[in-house]
Amino acid sequence: MRDRILEILQDQRPDIDFENETELVSGGLLESFDIVSIVSELDDEFDIEITPKELKAENFDSLDALTKLVESLSEE
Amino acid sequence: MEKNVLEWLEKAGRLTPDNIAYEDENTAITFRQTLEEARRIGSRLAEKITDPAPIAVMMGRTVHTIVSYLAVVYSGHVYAPIDVTLPEDRVCKILDTLQPSAVLTENENLETASKYAEIAKCPVFVREELNTGLTAWPVLNKIRIRMTENEPLYIIFTSGSSGRPKGVLTSHHSLMCYISAYSHMMGIRREDKIGCQSPLDYIAAVRDIYVPLLTGASDYLLPKEYFMQPDELFNLMNEKEITTIGWSTSGLTVLTKLGAFKDTGLKTLKKICFSGSVMPGKVLRIWQENLPDAVFVNQYGPTEATASCTYYRVDHQVTDDEILPIGVPYDNYNVFLLKDNGEEAAVGEEGEICVSGPILALGYYRDPERTEAAFVRNPLVTEYPDRMYRTGDIGKYREDGILEFHGRRDRQVKHMGHRVELDEIEAAAGQAAGVAECSVLYDHDKEIIWLFYSGEMEKRDLVLFLRTELPGFMIPRKVIKKEDLPKLPNGKTDLSSLKSEAGIQ
Numbered sequence: 001m002r003d004r005i006l007e008i009l010q011d012q013r014p015d016i017d018f019e020n021e022t023e024l025v026s027g028g029l030l031e032s033f034d035i036v037s038i039v040s041e042l043d044d045e046f047d048i049e050i051t052p053k054e055l056k057a058e059n060f061d062s063l064d065a066l067t068k069l070v071e072s073l074s075e076e
Numbered sequence: 077m078e079k080n081v082l083e084w085l086e087k088a089g090r091l092t093p094d095n096i097a098y099e100d101e102n103t104a105i106t107f108r109q110t111l112e113e114a115r116r117i118g119s120r121l122a123e124k125i126t127d128p129a130p131i132a133v134m135m136g137r138t139v140h141t142i143v144s145y146l147a148v149v150y151s152g153h154v155y156a157p158i159d160v161t162l163p164e165d166r167v168c169k170i171l172d173t174l175q176p177s178a179v180l181t182e183n184e185n186l187e188t189a190s191k192y193a194e195i196a197k198c199p200v201f202v203r204e205e206l207n208t209g210l211t212a213w214p215v216l217n218k219i220r221i222r223m224t225e226n227e228p229l230y231i232i233f234t235s236g237s238s239g240r241p242k243g244v245l246t247s248h249h250s251l252m253c254y255i256s257a258y259s260h261m262m263g264i265r266r267e268d269k270i271g272c273q274s275p276l277d278y279i280a281a282v283r284d285i286y287v288p289l290l291t292g293a294s295d296y297l298l299p300k301e302y303f304m305q306p307d308e309l310f311n312l313m314n315e316k317e318i319t320t321i322g323w324s325t326s327g328l329t330v331l332t333k334l335g336a337f338k339d340t341g342l343k344t345l346k347k348i349c350f351s352g353s354v355m356p357g358k359v360l361r362i363w364q365e366n367l368p369d370a371v372f373v374n375q376y377g378p379t380e381a382t383a384s385c386t387y388y389r390v391d392h393q394v395t396d397d398e399i400l401p402i403g404v405p406y407d408n409y410n411v412f413l414l415k416d417n418g419e420e421a422a423v424g425e426e427g428e429i430c431v432s433g434p435i436l437a438l439g440y441y442r443d444p445e446r447t448e449a450a451f452v453r454n455p456l457v458t459e460y461p462d463r464m465y466r467t468g469d470i471g472k473y474r475e476d477g478i479l480e481f482h483g484r485r486d487r488q489v490k491h492m493g494h495r496v497e498l499d500e501i502e503a504a505a506g507q508a509a510g511v512a513e514c515s516v517l518y519d520h521d522k523e524i525i526w527l528f529y530s531g532e533m534e535k536r537d538l539v540l541f542l543r544t545e546l547p548g549f550m551i552p553r554k555v556i557k558k559e560d561l562p563k564l565p566n567g568k569t570d571l572s573s574l575k576s577e578a579g580i581q
Contacts, residue, residue, distance in 0.1 A: 012553075014536040015543045025301050031548055032330045033492055033523075035304040039334065052306040052335045060304075 001046075001074075002067045008041045009063065018063045025057040035060065042066075048073040079225035080248050082149055084289035085111055092266065092292045098139040099316075100297040105139050107292075112211075113143045117203055118150025119212035122219060124201065127177035130154040130231055130441070132196070134181045134189040135203070137297055141276050142285050144180055144203050149229065152219035153177065156231040156243065156441075157277035160188045163544050170233050170241050171196040173442055225249035231441050232279050234379050235550075237488070237497040239504060243441035244279075244379045250435045254382040255286045257406035261387055262347050262373065264320055266292035269344075271318035273298055273327045279379045280352070280493070283322045293320075303327060306336035317344045322375075324352035324493025325359075326523070332359050337366045351375035351384060353490035354481065354520070357398035364393055376402035376481060377409075379495075380450065380465045381431040385409050386479055401480045402471070409433050411479065413471050418455045421473070426482055429471040430454070432464040489518045491525060494549045498525075501552065504545040505529060508538055513561050515569050516552065519580045526578045527552035530560050554578065 009018045012034055016024070024030050030038075039050045048070065059069045078084065085107070088097070093108035105113070121131065131153045135141040141157075148155035156174055158167060171192060179200045181189035186202060193200035229248045233241040264270070264287055272295050274280035284295045296316050302309040309331070328350055348363065348370055355374055364372065377384035388403025405411040412420055413427030421427030432454055439447035454462040470482040487498040498516040505514040510533030517526045529538065535555050542551050556577075562570040 010536075014539045025304065028301060030304070032300075032304040033326075033549070033553075036330055036333050037553060050335075052338055052340065055305045055334055056308065057301060057305065 001070065002063065004045065005042070005067055005070060006063060008038065008045065009066075012037055012041075022062045024062060025060045027061075030060070042070060046070055046074055048076075078252065080220070080223055080227070081229065081252060081286060081289060082146070082220070084252075084286070085114065085146060088289050088292055095266070095292060096294040097288050098142050098295050098297070100138045101299055103139050105143070107288075110143055110146065113140075113207060114146035114150055115211040115216065116209065117144065117147035117206045119215060120206040120209065121147060121151035121153065121178075121180070121201065122215045123212060125151065125153065125178050125199075127198075128153070129175055129177035130156045132171065132174060132176040132179045132192070133157050134160045134179055134185055134192065135276075136182070136184060137276060137300065138182075139297065140182060140203060144182075145230070145285065147203075147206075148180065150216055150219070152223075154228045154231055154245070155180075156233070158192075158233070159275060159277045159547075160185055160192070162547050165545055166241065166547065167192060168195060169239075170243070173233075173241070173243055174231065175442070223248075225252075226438075228438055230282075232277070232379055234279070235488075235495050235497050235500055236446070237486070237499040237503075239500050242443060242446060245438045245441045246382055247438055250382040250437065251282060251286065252290075253408040253433075253435045254384065254406070255282070255290055257408060258283060258322075258349075258384070259287050259291050261389075261406065262320060262322075262349060262371075264291045264293050264347070268293040268319045268347075269317055270295040271298050271313055271316070271321045271345075272296060273303065273321065273323040275300075278494075279383055280322065280324060282383055303330060304334065306331050306334050307340040310336065310340045310342050313345065314343045319344055320347040320349075321345065322349040322351070325350045325355045326353060326492040328363060329356065329359050329523070330492075332362050337362065341366055345370060347371050347373075349373040349375050349387075351377070352493035355400055356521075357394045357400075358396040360390070360394050360398075360400070361396060364390075374400045374402060376479075377431075378465070378467050378469075380437045381409065381467070382435045382437065385411050385429070385431050385435075385467075388478065399480075401474070401478045403478055405479075406435075409435055412456070413473065414455070414466075420456055423473050423475055426470055426472050428485060429467045429469045429479075430464045431467065432462055436463060436465050489520070491518065491523060492549050494547075496525070496550055501525065501527065501542075501546065501550055504542055505538065507545070508533055508541045511538065513569070515561055515571065515574055517571065517574055517578055517580060519578060521581060524554055525550070525552040526554045526556070526574075526580075528556045528558055528561060528574050528577075530558050533557075 088107040089111035097107045179193040231243040272284035372390040374388040410432045454464040512531035514529035562573040
């Protein structure tokens with residue numbers, strides 16, 4: 001799952017080092033239109049629904065945080 | 077009659093000295109503080125910089141950036157905001173046009189700003205260091221005496237199809253005409269709290285910067301990263317009791333795409349203006365349903381006519397597929413339609429939207445050729461010279477005097493609130509070694525830029541290359557590598573075949 005998420009992220013923004021960045025949102029690396037695309041891709045790929053409740057910097061700041069979020073939503 | 081924005085600031089400093097003028101995450105400053113700090117920094121700039129050329133301001137999203145703009149005005153210079161996060165190549169092109177007398181920055185951005193000051197061969201000043209000493213009244217007074225209402229106020233850079241950004245130079249008077257008309261139309265008062273979305277270097281920010289000075293309202297700089305976190309943003313807006321916003325259409329669109337209003341609503345927002353691109357009916361409907369008592373205004377206009385030309389107050393609940401008209405001209409804006417033969421289009425006929433009046437920009441800075449091409453003599457007035465600006469947009473007047481927007485004459489699109497020339501993206505991609513041919517298309521419905529290309533280069537490398545040439549919002553979201561681009565019998569690229577491949581209507 002982590003690898004697939006990484007692929008989706010890299011496809012959106014090949015210029016960002018997703019393996020090592022830990023401030024993707026709070027550091028201003030991702031733009032709001034990146035988030036729109038990423039959310040819709042993740043929703044489709046993993047059959048989940050990311051809602052405003054989950055749209056918090058801490059859930060999107062790193063690949064690990066994002067993986068955790070997708071995992072928890074897939075279990076529901 | 078007021079002729080200088082500083083008169084507005086000085087008046088607000090007298091009438092409501094202790095009210096908050098501007099606020100960001102860390103700092104709130106009153107009108108008195110704004111006035112005093114702008115005068116102090118302005119005095120130091122006036123003493124240190126004798127070259128009359130514009131001052132490039134390279135600063136972040138804080139209240140001090142606004143104060144620094146006003147300080148530059150006090151110093152008798154024109155301010156030109158530059159976003160330091162743009163690709164280096166683009167900043168260099170802007171500096172080359174600007175030939176600034178100095179770069180004004182702050183400690184946090186000093187390193188980058190110093191690098192650019194060196195490239196532009198001019199000194200760099202740090203606002204924290206200039207914010208000391210006394211106001212140099214004789215110096216500031218001498219500067220003010222020679223300023224007329226036509227004095228240039230700012231230069232804002234916008235996309236150009238050749239790849240060279242154009243610096244739109246605007247006067248105090250033009251800006252004051254627009255701000256007065258906008259504040260009046262929106263009914264903004266001293267009690268209002270404005271929520272700022274626009275980057276401070278962008279044209280839309282003139283509302284957030286100058287409406288407080290005229291009306292006494294305060295402006296809160298909403299953090300950029302909150303626009304991808306709808307609940308956080310709405311909670312902050314409720315907490316700060318934001319009553320009015322003037323945002324790009326895409327600001328509203330992105331939030332609804334991310335599910336805004338599902339769990340958290342807006343409690344204090346009453347007046348909403350949006351502009352920059354066509355508002356989808358289904359997005360506006362969601363906002364109207366969630367804010368049934370709010371006023372919604374669709375605004376239209378280019379940077380060259382000082383932010384906006386026309387407005388349309390939405391007077392009914394919209395439907396999902398509805399296309400909003402762009403409305404009626406603001407006070408002091410003459411908006412008319414010209415047909416290809418140079419005659420005025422009659423009611424019900426299409427024509428290019430043209431603008432004249434005191435709100436026209438002074439021109440493109442240090443660019444006589446493009447200025448002459450865009451700001452031309454109004455062919456409808458033959459008895460004396462009347463200047464007008466051709467927007468490149470197509471419009472149609474309805475029987476009731478309301479103007480409709482009918483698209484572009486050329487390949488310029490409005491994407492995420494920004495003006496984007498598709499030709500400029502093609503020009504940038506064409507520069508990459510390893511790109512043989514390329515074609516850029518825009519999907520208006522989904523707000524996606526597509527790039528098709530042929531050549532050796534890998535997709536990822538091409539995107540990385542484009543990121544060194546273009547601002548982030550201009551980078552194509554979908555990049556498709558092909559053996560060859562499809563061709564029409566005459567040898568031109570078959571755009572309709574590419575369009576159907578991209579699923580563009």
